[in-house]
Amino acid sequence: MQAAAMDPADEPPSMLWGMDPIFSAFARLFVRDILQMTESVQVPGIYFYNLHPIYKVDVLGTVVYKRERDDFFCYGVDDGTGVINCLCWKSNLLKEEEDPSKSGTKHSDAAEGGFDLVAELRKLRQKQRKRCHLEIGELIRVRGPVKTSRQQREITASTYYKVDDPVMAVQIAWMMEVPQLYRLFYDKHFQLDEAGDSAETSLSKATNIIKDFLKQRLVAKFRPYDVQDLLQPLISGRLQTQSAGQEAVAGPSGCQQLNQLLKEVLQVLQDQGTVYRKVKSQDEVYHVTIQDKDLLITVKDIIREDSKREKYAEKGCHILHILSAVRQRYSLNVSKAALELVLQTLECDSDIVSTSDSHYIAF
Amino acid sequence: MSMLPPTAVFRFPWEVNSIKEGESVRTFGRLVCYQPDESKATLTAQHASKEHRVFVQTQFVEPFNPIIGAQYLVLGETEMYEGVGVMVRARVLNCVDGVNTALLQKAIAEQRSFFAERESKQGEVAQPQDVT
Numbered sequence: 001m002q003a004a005a006m007d008p009a010d011e012p013p014s015m016l017w018g019m020d021p022i023f024s025a026f027a028r029l030f031v032r033d034i035l036q037m038t039e040s041v042q043v044p045g046i047y048f049y050n051l052h053p054i055y056k057v058d059v060l061g062t063v064v065y066k067r068e069r070d071d072f073f074c075y076g077v078d079d080g081t082g083v084i085n086c087l088c089w090k091s092n093l094l095k096e097e098e099d100p101s102k103s104g105t106k107h108s109d110a111a112e113g114g115f116d117l118v119a120e121l122r123k124l125r126q127k128q129r130k131r132c133h134l135e136i137g138e139l140i141r142v143r144g145p146v147k148t149s150r151q152q153r154e155i156t157a158s159t160y161y162k163v164d165d166p167v168m169a170v171q172i173a174w175m176m177e178v179p180q181l182y183r184l185f186y187d188k189h190f191q192l193d194e195a196g197d198s199a200e201t202s203l204s205k206a207t208n209i210i211k212d213f214l215k216q217r218l219v220a221k222f223r224p225y226d227v228q229d230l231l232q233p234l235i236s237g238r239l240q241t242q243s244a245g246q247e248a249v250a251g252p253s254g255c256q257q258l259n260q261l262l263k264e265v266l267q268v269l270q271d272q273g274t275v276y277r278k279v280k281s282q283d284e285v286y287h288v289t290i291q292d293k294d295l296l297i298t299v300k301d302i303i304r305e306d307s308k309r310e311k312y313a314e315k316g317c318h319i320l321h322i323l324s325a326v327r328q329r330y331s332l333n334v335s336k337a338a339l340e341l342v343l344q345t346l347e348c349d350s351d352i353v354s355t356s357d358s359h360y361i362a363f
Numbered sequence: 364m365s366m367l368p369p370t371a372v373f374r375f376p377w378e379v380n381s382i383k384e385g386e387s388v389r390t391f392g393r394l395v396c397y398q399p400d401e402s403k404a405t406l407t408a409q410h411a412s413k414e415h416r417v418f419v420q421t422q423f424v425e426p427f428n429p430i431i432g433a434q435y436l437v438l439g440e441t442e443m444y445e446g447v448g449v450m451v452r453a454r455v456l457n458c459v460d461g462v463n464t465a466l467l468q469k470a471i472a473e474q475r476s477f478f479a480e481r482e483s484k485q486g487e488v489a490q491p492q493d494v495t
Contacts, residue, residue, distance in 0.1 A: 031370075062389075062438060062455060064368050076367045078438075080389060080474070083367045137424075137438075137455035167461035168436070175470035179477035187481070 010051065014042045017053040022185060026058035026143045028178055029186065031082030034059070034146060035153050047146060050187055056145045057155060059084070060163065060174045063134050073132070075160075077140055080175075085154035086142045090132065131161045139163040139171065202238065206231050206265045211274060220291040224262055224284055231261055273337025280333060289338045290345045298330045299342050303352050304362040316354070316361035319343065368454065371438045373471045376408035377415040380449050382441050388451060389438045391459070391467065392417050397429040404456075406435055408464070418444075420452040433460035 017023050029037075029049060034057055037047035046055045064083060065076025073088040134140055144158040163170055209230050213219070235258045252260065266286065269275045275286040289295065302325045306312045319339065326334050343360055346352045352360050371389040374382065379390055392406025392415075404419040419437050421427065438455035 062371075064371070064438070064454065065366075078368070078371055080371065080373045081478075082370050085367065137457055166459065167463070168459050168467060169463075172463070172466055172470045175474050179473055182477065182481075 011040060011042060011048065012051065012053070014040075014046075014053075017046070020052055023053045023055070026056050027052075027054050027186065028058045028181055029054070030178065031059055031061065031077070031079045031084045033081075034084060034155075035082050037146075039148065045145075045147070051189055052186060054146070056143070056158075058141075058143045059086075059155065060139065060141050060171065063136050063138050063140050066134070066136055073134075075134060075140060075142075077142060077155075085152060086140070086144075086157050086160065087154055088132070088142070088157040088160045091128075134162050139165050202234055202261070203264055203268065206234055206261055207268050209234075210265055210269065214274070214288050214291075218291060219288050220293075221285055221287045223286070224266065228258065228262055231258060231265070235261065270335070271337065273335055273339070273341045276331075276335060276338045277333050278331045289341050295326075295330060295334070296342060296346065299326060299339070300346060300351050300362070302326065302329070303346075303360055307362045312361070316356070316359035319358045319360070322360065371454075373474070375410070375468065375471065376406065376417045377410045377413075379417050379441070379451065380415075382449060384441055384443045384449075386441045387439070388441060389436070390417060390451070391434060391436045391462070391464070394429060394431055394433055394435050397421075397431070399425075403450075404429065404435075406437065418447055418450040419456065420450050421456060422452070424453045424456040427456055428458075430458055430460065433458050434462050434464065435459065436462075 012020075027049070033049055034047075037049050037054060040046040040048060040053070046053050048054065059077055059079055061077040061079035063075050064078045065074075065085075067074040071090055073090065075086045075088060076083050077086050139162065140160060141163050142155055142157045142160045144155045144160075147154055147156055165171055210227055213227060213230055214222075235254050238257070239254055266275070269286075270277070273289055275288055277285065278287050278292075279285070287295075299322065302322055303317055306317050306321075306325075319336070322343075323334070323336055323339050326339060343352070343354075347354060347360075350363070352362050354360050369387040371387040374388045374390045376390050376392045379388065382388060390406075392408045394404060395407050396405040397403075402420060402422045402425060404421050406417040406419060408415050408417070417437070419439070420442065423439075436455070436457045436459045437451055437453050439451045439453040442450050442452050444450050
């Protein structure tokens with residue numbers, strides 16, 4: 001029943017397994033696939049489906065075999081694609097037998113017509129027991145790690161329960177959903193982004209470098225050349241990896257790359273609202289939004305004045321109303337993102353308070 | 364050592380009569396007749412304006428409360444009987460009255476087309492599968 005062993009060289013290194021989100025999930029594989037998964041050479045007990053590391057699964061199927069012992073049930077579960085053994089340990093609660101004499105005396109003490117705790121507990125225990133005791137033909141849901149014991153694959157249930165499915169709605173939904181999961185996740189290859197210097201990662205690295213600098217130095221305003229040098233190490237690193245064992249490529253020089261990267265970073269920071277250009281002129285001056293004291297004071301004043309007006313007294317000022325007022329009074333170039341940062345700062349300082357998701361009022 | 368029964372693959376009622384003996388199947392139908400003395404139940408299903416019948420040997424699942432007209436799900440092995448043809452010896456016989464048979468058919472078809480799709484993809488990659 002075992003499929004051909006996967007080439008050990010194909011296995012992704014175990015260090016990277018945690019990066020695959022399926023590894024941490026209870027994979028809803030068909031029983032057929034669970035039985036055919038190849039066991040890892042690196043770590044026995046972990047299995048592979050299509051290069052995804054798997055160790056715990058989730059199945060829904062009919063009980064076709066049952067074996068009971070003092071401590072556990074062994075249910076054979078058939079989901080229409082395969083049959084697998086599920087080892088279901090009995091919880092201590094269920095193993096206790098009812099002691100009739102004990103419950104008898106307690107019953108007489110219970111308040112009449114009131115909430116009888118003992119009886120309720122007994123009912124609860126019975127319900128729990130019913131959920132774990134299954135007969136052949138009933139539907140069971142099992143989740144747990146896969147083990148190979150005595151050359152047979154089995155699931156050691158961490159959770160198991162009887163599913164009430166009188167009109168097969170649950171089974172039908174499962175049959176429709178699982179192929180979708182396969183198409184979207186399990187049959188897609190485990191893509192691992194090796195630490196590559198892709199254009200996107202270096203942009204986010206660069207953005208963070210500039211942001212950290214502005215924050216630490218409490219910079220209020222700056223020009224591009226002030227922060228240019230911060231990005232130099234990224235460019236040199238990139239050039240080094242490029243030149244390492246490659247012929248000279250007619251590409252942009254280090255200087256041009258630096259300028260390009262800086263331009264992109266400044267655009268990102270503007271889009272995020274972290275910086276803005278108060279005055280758009282030849283002189284490229286960027287203001288750091290939350291360090292701009294005048295801006296903060298202006299926004300505070302706007303909200304305070306308008307909160308006094310009857311129109312806004314109860315609900316507060318909508319962010320778009322504040323935005324248009326700021327643009328009129330202060331600078332046309334304040335973006336909504338920048339204003340949101342300002343409002344957050346003011347709220348943290350308890351100068352204003354938000355009455356709803358987008359309404360603000362002064363104290 | 365646990366001896367697990369073989370997998371009962373989902374089949375449509377109109378496919379059952381062409382299955383060979385000894386196969387484990389899972390199918391459904393409406394109960395129209397039950398003969399307790401012979402332990403024989405008859406399920407029917409409509410398909411392509413024809414009524415298809417599935418005969419079920421109910422010895423292993425008795426006693427069961429027969430609700431004539433209700434939908435049932437049967438799981439068991441096919442056997443050949445003289446004069447009757449294919450019968451399913453039921454290991455499981457569940458009343459699933461109220462089931463949306465159209466949706467159930469769709470789900471079975473969906474599962475099958477998924478497996479067929481996957482097999483054809485694997486065939487394209489042309490990996491030698493060691494099926495023991």
